[in-house]
Amino acid sequence: MTQRLLLLGTGGIATHHIEEFAAIPECEFVACADAVPGRAAAFAQKHGIPKAFAGLDEAIAWGEFDAAVNATPDGVHMETTLALLAAGKHVFCEKPLAQSYPDALRMVEAAEAAGLINMVNLTYRNSPALQKAREMVAGGDIGDLRHVSAEYLQSWLVGKYWGDWRTDEKWLWRLSKGHGSTGVLGDVGVHILDFATYCAGESMASLYADLAVFPKAEGDRIGDYRLDVNDSIVITGRMVSGALATVTATRYATGHANDLVLTLSGTRGAVRVETDGKISKLSACLGKDVDENRWREIETPPLKRNARRFADALISGRTGDPSFRRAAEIQKLIDAAFESGEKGGPVKIG
């Protein structure tokens, strides 16, 4: 039976969802909705979606869909997802799931209590290199974990590769608390924290975070947008096993459009995952290569992408990974990083 999908929010990332679900014959976008008048209608026309609504309430009142892809801005995820769950709809939500751990937990509890499928689009789970590296680490290939080094590198505050942040609303909202952003930490810190802890197979026990808001415009404002969220963050932490971790996320990494680099080093070897979201590469220094400091590239098998796994979850009735609960665990790390940044000291993860 075809899974009927609603696409909520028809901005930048919506096109990515059209492309991802186009490869999944069991799913079909039957409608889209957006809060900006006319935007959903134009999107529907462009992508051949039969129905368009001027907001979620209208879409829910119509009701003829099984699940929603929630592609609204960060600050809107909770209220819209709770409304969808209350209407009995499964949800595939964009990241970050919420803006705080308590909010994320509300969403977890609502979804689980209703018995609805709940997953989050942590896109870099689509990296075959990440999945293979996780398998190798879990299989003991690198021995006991000693060091995690993770970086998420973007440069859109320096160059115009993705457009001009000064004039493009798609970037401006990401710089402003009042527009629902929690900065680079909430925007892509969520990805790199998931990437690192998923690959390591363990979370952090404590962390210290330094969050920087750099001066960018006169009066730290452009039009309605106060530029008040973190642009670059560095986290140092202890993994649960005692390994040390450094996690960086920045919008000032000149020469990097969108690069994730993760190295896990253990007592017997190391693995490195690199991805720009399209291509991913796994290399390892293992066995005899350890004494030569030689890295070899490792082949990675294809994998099921998030959208495919969401479709599988709808069909099987069992939530897949990353679930709301997993995303809430990452939110816990983000909250701890904000707490640490405010108090200027380390924070234990509860």
Ligand SMILES: NC(=O)c1ccc[n+]([C@@H]2O[C@H](COP(=O)([O-])OP(=O)(O)OC[C@H]3O[C@@H](n4cnc5c(N)ncnc54)[C@H](O)[C@@H]3O)[C@@H](O)[C@H]2O)c1
């Ligand atoms: N997984 C990824 O790698 C990835 C990449 C980019 C963006 N995202 C996430 O996707 C989400 C959307 O980002 P974007 O870049 O598409 O933003 P965007 O601003 O381009 O699009 C968001 C759309 O949602 C609409 N909207 C706002 N409030 C709404 C509401 N209450 N009901 C219906 N529509 C509403 C807006 O009008 C807009 O058209 C964000 O949470 C972002 O973090 C994820």
